[in-house]
Amino acid sequence: KELCSLPKETFDLVIAANRLPVDRVVHPDGEVEWRRSPGGLVTAMESVMRGRDGAWIGWSGDPGEAPEPFREDDMQLHPVPLSADEVSDYYEGFSNGSLWPLYHDVIVQPTFKRRWRAAYERINKRFADAAADLAAEGGTVWVQDYQLQEMPAMLRAQRPDLRLGWFNHIPFPPVELFMQLPARESLLHGLLGADFLGFQRKADAYNFLNACRQLLAASVKGDVVRLPDGHATRAAAVPISIDAQAMADLATTPGVKARAAEIREQLGNPEHLMLGVDRLDYTKGIRHRLKAVGELYQEGALDPATTKFIQVATPSRERLEAYQHIRSQVERTVGQINGDHSPIGAPAVTYLHRSFPREEMAALFLAADVMLVTPLRDGMNLVAKEYIAAHDGTGALVLSEFTGAASELKQAYLTNPHDISALKQSIMNAIQAPPDVLARRMRAMRRQVMTHDVQRWAEDFLTNLAAAPERPR
Numbered sequence: 001k002e003l004c005s006l007p008k009e010t011f012d013l014v015i016a017a018n019r020l021p022v023d024r025v026v027h028p029d030g031e032v033e034w035r036r037s038p039g040g041l042v043t044a045m046e047s048v049m050r051g052r053d054g055a056w057i058g059w060s061g062d063p064g065e066a067p068e069p070f071r072e073d074d075m076q077l078h079p080v081p082l083s084a085d086e087v088s089d090y091y092e093g094f095s096n097g098s099l100w101p102l103y104h105d106v107i108v109q110p111t112f113k114r115r116w117r118a119a120y121e122r123i124n125k126r127f128a129d130a131a132a133d134l135a136a137e138g139g140t141v142w143v144q145d146y147q148l149q150e151m152p153a154m155l156r157a158q159r160p161d162l163r164l165g166w167f168n169h170i171p172f173p174p175v176e177l178f179m180q181l182p183a184r185e186s187l188l189h190g191l192l193g194a195d196f197l198g199f200q201r202k203a204d205a206y207n208f209l210n211a212c213r214q215l216l217a218a219s220v221k222g223d224v225v226r227l228p229d230g231h232a233t234r235a236a237a238v239p240i241s242i243d244a245q246a247m248a249d250l251a252t253t254p255g256v257k258a259r260a261a262e263i264r265e266q267l268g269n270p271e272h273l274m275l276g277v278d279r280l281d282y283t284k285g286i287r288h289r290l291k292a293v294g295e296l297y298q299e300g301a302l303d304p305a306t307t308k309f310i311q312v313a314t315p316s317r318e319r320l321e322a323y324q325h326i327r328s329q330v331e332r333t334v335g336q337i338n339g340d341h342s343p344i345g346a347p348a349v350t351y352l353h354r355s356f357p358r359e360e361m362a363a364l365f366l367a368a369d370v371m372l373v374t375p376l377r378d379g380m381n382l383v384a385k386e387y388i389a390a391h392d393g394t395g396a397l398v399l400s401e402f403t404g405a406a407s408e409l410k411q412a413y414l415t416n417p418h419d420i421s422a423l424k425q426s427i428m429n430a431i432q433a434p435p436d437v438l439a440r441r442m443r444a445m446r447r448q449v450m451t452h453d454v455q456r457w458a459e460d461f462l463t464n465l466a467a468a469p470e471r472p473r
């Protein structure tokens with residue numbers, strides 16, 4: 001009887017994420033086009049949806065009424081509406097003003113507002129309702145990220161027949177920090193509606209299990225949490241990755257190679273080219289990086305005429321005050337360094353506050369001798385992996401110990417970005433390393449990245465989900 005009440009078109013695999021994998025583009029003549037958004041998640045999902053009946057639930061990116069569901073790349077896309085107030089309360093408010101700073105070690109003080117919390121719950125319910133409608137009997141629903149932590153339990157209440165998984169793209173904080181969150185128990189209960197929870201690092205899964213142990217009346221044995229009603233959830237690390245072969249291929253195309261050479265030429269063919277690529281976010285350690293580079297110029301350890309630094313900082317969450325603040329700090333510091341040290345017509349620091357096509361990103365990676373990835377906290381950091389996939393020879397990676405990537409890329413120049421002296425030393429070690437040392441380190445890191453790509457991540461996640469609460473064989 002229940003089966004008959006389901007709508008006709010249902011799907012075996014449903015992905016739920018805050019955003020749909022497409023961006024709306026309006027042409028000058030008014031025609032609307034949906035363009036596939038760049039990024040690994042979309043690629044990974046394409047690979048697991050091949051040959052399956054798949055749907056994706058998410059917000060279109062525009063406030064107001066949602067467009068009608070539509071098909072794109074063999075996937076059913078199901079837009080969830082968000083009003084302008086909901087964007088500001090659920091997305092900018094609770095997701096990015098409360099959870100994001102709290103889960104990233106309180107680098108910025110989180111703000112808690114009851115109105116934001118209420119909107120978060122309401123939107124999670126909206127996503128759960130949409131998934132309940134779309135998922136086929138016994139199907140799989142894979143929920144993505146910190147914006148949808150209450151959705152699993154809400155969905156299980158309606159559809160106990162489903163296999164439910166959730167993946168956290170950002171860190172999960174230590175219980176001492178997580179405890180600050182108002183109504184923290186309901187978020188844990190929300191997640192425990194899932195069968196399997198995937199985290200970037202073992203430490204994140206451990207933090208989650210520990211929060212359950214300390215804050216809930218749940219039994220935690222090994223990596224499994226069991227609720228009084230008997231439902232069991234397994235939590236484990238499934239580190240995300242990139243479409244490594246696609247980046248490697250892109251970096252060997254003649255166009256990208258020529259562009260990489262051109263970038264170096266435009267900078268006056270520097271002896272050393274350093275690169276940073278980040279969303280302009282206070283978690284990424286851009287300020288600490290600039291401080292270190294500025295001091296190295298100041299002390300004469302680096303010559304601003306022959307060592308250049310490109311910092312790409314993608315505009316992000318620009319309506320939030322903390323983001324306006326970090327932007328002005330970064331821009332002032334770049335101005336100061338260039339004012340103090342740049343030769344005429346050849347800035348020491350090239351600062352780019354905009355998005356670029358994949359080809360240009362690949363050319364930048366290829367052009368750079370040293371990649372500076374120095375977040376104060378980062379779930380994984382895909383840029384580190386992209387740099388490695390783009391380099392089939394030398395190149396050096398300076399990598400913060402506070403990234404998920406540091407658990408996999410042991411041959412990077414690992415560093416503590418809070419310690420400016422240590423950071424400066426790591427940068428100098430990377431710059432001065434002999435080519436054979438760099439080649440050896442790069443080979444090892446490349447092996448890791450090329451064999452652990454995003455397609456494998458998606459398959460690993462789904463295998464874990466299918467077996468949960470047991471471990472897959």
Ligand code: ADQ
Nearest residue numbers: 169240277278279312314354355356378379380381382383
């Ligand atoms: P992000 O915090 O957005 O992701 P990251 O993992 O570095 O960080 O991914 C950024 C992506 O955007 C990379 O693919 C990068 O190449 C691209 N990009 C950055 N600047 C760009 C620009 N100006 N133009 C074009 N492309 C640009 C969150 C978490 C991370 C986690 C990922 C995936 O914060 O820790 O690694 O999700 O789980």
